[in-house]
Amino acid sequence: MSDTIGFVGLGSMGLPLAINLLESGYELRVYNRTAAKAQSLVEKGAIAVDAPADVVEPGGVVISILSNDQALEEVVLGEQGLLSRLAADSIHLSMSTVAPTTAQKLAAQHTQQGAHYLAAPVFGRPDAVAARKLWITLAGNDVAKARVRPLLETVGQGVFDFGNEAGAANVVKLAGNFLIISAIEAMAEAFTLAEKNGVDRTQIANLFGQTLFACPIYQNYGRMIAQQQYEPAGFKLALGLKDVTLALQTANASQMPLPLASLLHDRLIAAVANGKGDIDWTGLALTISEEAGLKRGSGEG
């Protein structure tokens, strides 16, 4: 695929992703609400434009990666939004973590114009983007998915196809973030129980990270929770709250409880209400330390 790619959203995830694409030889037309963020890309050969619609080339691919549902809807549906220009055979590769219902609604609107909306939310923090180590979930039209797959394989280490309904990939993404924050809470409780009983937090984290839970989430987050190092944030606690809230709304709509998600929601919203929204979401562990009467968390500043 040698087309020029449209690219919207140069946040902490979008910027390194755009750089990777440029370095792989793709030409980019980029838009970001704060225009200054495009500067480094322009120096690498990208073309910066003044409105989302201007990144669209007829029949081409547009990537968007934004922080929440509202930002995505603005870029797509707002004045000079993507949808005013997307037409036959255009593909909108939407990599944001948003509600499945948002994906379904947007997908239907794209279809009405003959364009394709592909949901492709990703797992990985900014350093994983830079290292082309993203895990990518994908859902939508089969032909469109086949067209973008080479591009996705350039920037990720694996692509997982969840069928034709765009919302499915978003369900999987929300489920994944819920699994991660659940593991954070579980480790925080376990390590604090250990600490209160004279066992070193790091030693117990090491044991589990080397054995039963020898996988990235438990190893990397386990280290942070053991060392109580919650800043700078790789993924902000307030964004974790957003995603758990989306998971709960999705559960509500499908008529089922998510009791563990409810527990996590309540603890995350209390953390945000107490000024911890900008620390890393592993900082949820501060809550359990505080409840235990321990006040040593490094994230409290």
Added chain:
Amino acid sequence: MSDTIGFVGLGSMGLPLAINLLESGYELRVYNRTAAKAQSLVEKGAIAVDAPADVVEPGGVVISILSNDQALEEVVLGEQGLLSRLAADSIHLSMSTVAPTTAQKLAAQHTQQGAHYLAAPVFGRPDAVAARKLWITLAGNDVAKARVRPLLETVGQGVFDFGNEAGAANVVKLAGNFLIISAIEAMAEAFTLAEKNGVDRTQIANLFGQTLFACPIYQNYGRMIAQQQYEPAGFKLALGLKDVTLALQTANASQMPLPLASLLHDRLIAAVANGKGDIDWTGLALTISEEAGLKRGSGEG
């Protein structure tokens, strides 16, 4: 170490462990409450005796591996119990999952007689025992630990030393089982949310087991939860309840809440009250399926 080893407890964990020791060349004196279970070991060369005390040789090592605190206390403190015979330089290697307070109390009683109580609870299901793949936590007197380490390395794939206080190893074991049952609940909620939204349970389990959570607990238990196959039990749900209850009691004693453990406790006790105590503890996932109005769990009979 070429001594004869005393061995008490031939349950689903103890029996394959004893076989391994015999096959590695150790001589065993074995006791089990239900004597018939010793038969296969006797055929392999073990000596069966009629009381716990009779497995003890002066200055030797005794291994016990029992199902709960009460069984351990009976074997140690009951009539013709181990403690009536354990004396100077004897080592009691206690591999059961019991309360840290039980370990502390027993350790003090052993010390009074000049004997050593080592806590060595293990991670691994019966098939892991047979494969000599146990992960072993260890705490107690340093000299005693050094004496048993070759033995432990024969039957496990790793030994983790948590210092001199026997209870510490039990805290770590309870923390580990709590991490596992937390992961079970999280996966059950996530997979059921997926199912209710049209995503295949197995496909989502595979994604996470290959990526963020590429570790034994998520892979093996994830498969069971995806396939809703909760029998036969590798580890019974009622034992999971026992261990979560021990974790909560330990937290109470150290004055801290474990809100996730409380949630799990309540769900596990309801499952036991409804006749599910003998299915595998991954069967906790039935609760979330039932709450979601889905009735397909295979464990329900």
Added chain:
Amino acid sequence: MSDTIGFVGLGSMGLPLAINLLESGYELRVYNRTAAKAQSLVEKGAIAVDAPADVVEPGGVVISILSNDQALEEVVLGEQGLLSRLAADSIHLSMSTVAPTTAQKLAAQHTQQGAHYLAAPVFGRPDAVAARKLWITLAGNDVAKARVRPLLETVGQGVFDFGNEAGAANVVKLAGNFLIISAIEAMAEAFTLAEKNGVDRTQIANLFGQTLFACPIYQNYGRMIAQQQYEPAGFKLALGLKDVTLALQTANASQMPLPLASLLHDRLIAAVANGKGDIDWTGLALTISEEAGLKRGSGEG
């Protein structure tokens, strides 16, 4: 006040309320989506009309009492809705249990047309309406409140003024329903604990209803929970879920957790998912009986 009153919503609460007004000498113009429900009122002298807008008289009072936010918004904002006719000095007395944000939005839209939106959600089940025993919360413009007060005192036993912001009365109403469902859960757990320990449910309900909790909620709901009589529904469990969900959304918007409301939400949504949405909301007690392994609840059919 001798004006004709517009009246929209003839459900289980609206119908007896309209009858009371007719019997007190008010003239009514009534609208209901299912027109047949107006028949008994027409026989008593009311005038039935074909669209919400047709109940409005210039400068008059319109009462609406509907089952949820969506129904209210349709009646107000839909085709031939109330707002197409409400003008200077008109008063819309909105007695539905809806989100505070819905009240705020509608109030602002009324103000733009010179009309007044008064929030006046009520406490009381249908039999309390019939007996003119409603407790009424009220919020909005002071002059408008003074105009409707005589009318409200005709149908209720008490009116509580919560100031000028319409949403405030809705916050109070949601808080009240949350207090009630919390009491239901607490009694269900307490009575089931008693039952499991050989104490009669009715005897313990009587004790508390006569002493510490000698008030309507504990006496009336306590009797239902003791006798496990959950049908016919005075207030449907699914409506209870709606109100707890509104309380949680209000808490989310004001950035605070409501952990007890989260617990109740999860139990209510599971009950609805299992076909119990139409029994009385005291039927939440079935959940605790079932979790305890008791299967005698009368509401199960």
Added chain:
Amino acid sequence: MSDTIGFVGLGSMGLPLAINLLESGYELRVYNRTAAKAQSLVEKGAIAVDAPADVVEPGGVVISILSNDQALEEVVLGEQGLLSRLAADSIHLSMSTVAPTTAQKLAAQHTQQGAHYLAAPVFGRPDAVAARKLWITLAGNDVAKARVRPLLETVGQGVFDFGNEAGAANVVKLAGNFLIISAIEAMAEAFTLAEKNGVDRTQIANLFGQTLFACPIYQNYGRMIAQQQYEPAGFKLALGLKDVTLALQTANASQMPLPLASLLHDRLIAAVANGKGDIDWTGLALTISEEAGLKRGSGEG
């Protein structure tokens, strides 16, 4: 009944109770671990003794009212304890809030000596004792209950008989304290939701205290929670934690979850771990204020 009564336990509940009995004409032999507390009673005519056993007269009645299970067991089973002297036809009227299992065990031991153990835990704070307004639950042998009833009616406003098993009265007492602390949590969440949305805490407390919840618990505790006045303690938060823990242990033994009690337990133990054990148990409301990002609670000092 004109016998001399033995009386053990002169804490905040026991002392005013003993005064009432003296003033009603009973003669008392009193024992308290801290002997000085008996001084004021001696001035009123009581006889102070040096050991629990010394308050016992053959065939007489002994009242005990102590702070927890351990204190009660010491007084009964310890050196020179009550049980060393209680014999045929003696009645031990045990008014402490203890575990049902403790009551059952002690009842059996009394029976072996021909004595009667009556469980008679009470509802009421110290001011209610002084005003002879206690509500008394009663369980045990019928003849013994008939003998003590006149005495109980002298100090309480109502006696409720829960049959012959001593533990039953303790189950009822634990259930009652659980209902109270549940109401505290519910009010704290409701009032804080109101506050965060611009509604005055006192105004909402007044509404509910005058209407749906016009009963002592909601009126008195509602006022404290509205005004955020949690000191001095009428009933200490740490004692509330003790009672919720006993309720959970009773539920565990009877194999059922108490999810609301678990929630309350976790919040109470965190409050105790953070130095709030000595404020009134309504101070649990501080937790919800803090989680909401509000820091005005008067109990934080």
